[in-house]
Amino acid sequence: MKIPFKMLAAVAMATAATGCSSFLDVNDNPNSPTTITPDNILAQALTTTASLYTGGNPSFNHYGSFVAGYWGRSGVVNGYQEETTINYTNTFQQALFNNTYDNLNDYNIIQTKGMADGYPNHAAIARIMKTYQFLLLVDEYGDIPYTQALQGAAVTTPVYDKAADIYKDLLVQLSGAISDINAVDPNALTVGNEDVVFKGDMKKWKQFANSLKLRILLRQSQTEAGGTASADVKSQLAALQSAPDGFIAQDVVVQPVYAQAAGQQNPFYNRYGLTAAGTNATELLYQIPTKYIIAVYENNKDPRVAQLYKLGLRNDSIKYIGTKFGERSPPGFSATQIASRFLPSGGLLKGPSAPTVLMLLSEHLLSKAEAETRGLFTADAVTAEKDYKDGIKASFLYFYRPAGGAIITLADATDATPGVKEYNQYIAANLTNPKVDYKLAPTKPGLGKQEVIIFQKYLALNSVGSIEAWDDYRRTGLPKFDASTQSQSPRADKLPTRLLYPLSESSTNQANVPVGVDQYTKIFWDVVD
Known part of the structure; x- marks a missing residue:
């Protein structure tokens, strides 16, 4: 396993910096990874998480949007072969695994130094966000390094823990983080603008932790015979319902003061919209909505379709134009045929300054x-x-x-x-x-x-939390969206069930990487079909 010492740029600079660039600039500091304080790196750690989740390159949302039937490729690009054929390799989405562990290392430093150096609230936030990131990894890879992960040079070849065991501990960690917050001395150091999610409102962090618990427990809720929940899951859900601080009451978003400037734009907009200079982003025209998702909106008189997509053109008819996922000659952007794409300033491409979602x-x-x-x-x-x-x-x-x-x-x-x-x-x-x-x-x-x-x-x-829709599909088999027409999957639904362990793992930690795993090996909670 790659052991990262990635740190975030301004952490080695003036501790009072709170501007946009100090939250968004990223750099490596391999020679002095722990000479900073938790308040210096929290904002950038959270911003990195948001990019990995929703809009950066790579992102869980990008992968999820294809596999969950929201996106297909347009006629102007020849890529997305692995998404289309469901014939994965060990380099497909490899950066998701490695970059998420890099980000986890940032949170681990915040938590460790926070507890040791008098930043208890920062440490609790990091504990919650470690759970958030480990959950993403387990849900796409299954067994992963956990108990021996994030130990730097002390453990360079960590063992892989069972996904079901990690799930149990993630709930323990969230409960522990809530207890940590409750135990903080009122006179202890508070969290300020470096908390680019809740601005130091620790009750909202507890509510977020409870909502994460619900996400986890629902994943586990159909693993028993007949698609039912175990007695333990039922018991934990009953306790969760009466949690003193309740659940989130608004979208959980990251806002480090995104702006229309190089390196400072909302990552989704920067990748699929316009550059800071106002030119088309490289991937602006690469992905288009599927016919399935357009039909779902139109057939149910759902006005959101007009908020998400531009109208297209085909045979002089103006309408929403999507693609059958896997279509060998999908619509593109010619004089006679214009595919629909994300609506500028709409529900997805809101603008360069829009916040990034962690949970809707x-x-x-x-x-x-x-x-x-x-x-x-x-x-x-x-x-x-x-x-x-x-x-x-x-x-x-x-x-x-x-x-x-x-x-x-x-x-x-x-x-x-x-x-x-x-x-x-x-x-x-x-x-x-x-x-x-x-x-x-x-x-x-x-x-x-x-x-x-x-x-x-x-x-x-x-297209916002598409990875959650993909996880829901594997858990429930719902909804019955269209798979790629080029899929080589042997499954009845023609879909995969997971990502492969990356080449970087087999190259550096081969003795511990689970064997016999392919893109159809199920995660432990995927039992319905």
Whole structure:
């Protein structure tokens, strides 16, 4: 395993720096990795996590958007061969593994030095974010280095821990982080602007930890016979429902003061939108929406389609033009045929200064509704329906919020809030549609209305938290989106089940890398099919 000593640029500079460039510039400091203080590197560690999750190169969202059926390649690029054929190699998405461990090392330093040097709140934040990042790795790779990871030169060939065991400890770590925050002396050093997520509001960090717990426990909730939850998972969910600090009440985003300047733009916009100079980003025209996702919006009278994509052109007809994933001659951008692409200043390409998502409120609320309708949380049908509708509404608020718009709670939304009018139109237009109307959605024994909840969650996560939609699909088999027509997968759904361990691991830690693993080896919680 690569043992990183990656540190973040301004950490070796003046400790008082709080400007945009000090949060966004990145550099290596291999000779003196621990001569800084936690408050110097927290902002950049969080910013790196956001880039890895949603919009940077690499990112979990990029991989998830293809494999979960949101994106296909356009006719102007010949790439994406492994995504299209489902014939992975050990270099495919290799940087996700290595860069996530680099980022984990940053958090490990913050946590270790924070506890030793009087930064207890910084240490607790790092403990939560280590869980966040390890969860991403386990969900895409299964068994990974965990107990012996992040030890630098002391352990250069760490063992691989079982994914199920890591999951159990991730819950322990989140509970420990909450306890750490509760135990902090009121006179202890506080967190300031270096917290580019919650600005030092430690109650919100506890709520985020609880929402992460729900994400983890739902992954585990169908691993027993008949697709049910174990007694331990049920017990932990029951305790979680009554957690004193509750759950997140708004989108969890990173905002290090992104700006239209080189190296300082929102990473998704920088990769798929425009450069700081205003020219087209390299990948602006490389990926286009699938016919499947466009049809889902159009068939359900969903106005979000117009907020996400530009209209295209085919045979003199102006309409949304997508691709069948795996199409050998997909639509491109010629005089007679123009594919749809992300709408500039829309729900995805909001702008260079837009914040980057770590967790959408819509994801959390729809997860909560699933737990309620399946009896994993104690709630009546009215409560479950409210959380379901609030989850959809939160998605509209996110997609319609402009780049500089305030991150608000549902309670603060008014009829004038962008997205509220469109949400009301969506609900009113679908009063007889079981894919939208909660009361009409079918109920399955033990699963409640999981199918419609996962369907709406899939729409909410589109191209923002696509990796969560991919994880939900492997957990539930829902929704039944179209796989690539060129897929070589032997599975009935023509999809993979995981990523391969990277070449860098087999080159440096071969004795510990699990054997017999291919792209169809399942993660432990993937049992439904």
